Amino acid sequence: MSQIxxxxxxxxxxxxxxxxxxTRRxxxxxxxxxAVWCLKDALAAAFQAGVEHAKxxxxxxKSVPAKS
Known part of the structure; x- marks a missing residue:
């Protein structure tokens, strides 16, 4: 299973x-x-996970030295 x-x-x-x-067919x-509030919470969590991954x-x- 991939990280995502x-x-x-x-x-x-x-x-x-x-x-x-x-899929279990x-x-x-x-x-x-x-419930829509559960869906909203899930979408917010997925968005936040994307933000954290981007950071x-x-x-x-930034921590990898630039190649010369």
């Missing part, structure tokens, strides 16, 4: 009560009723 898949799965579990984001397992990437690039 892991992050998205954790967000789905925490904010949406969804066990996995894998079952309507009762693949479709979920979700880490930017800081990692």
């Amino acid at each position: 898949d892991t992050i998205l799965t954790l967000i789905a579990q925490k904010h949406l009560g969804i066990e996995t984001l894998e 079952s309507d009762r397992l693949d479709f979920h009723d979700t 880490k990437t930017r800081n990692a690039k």
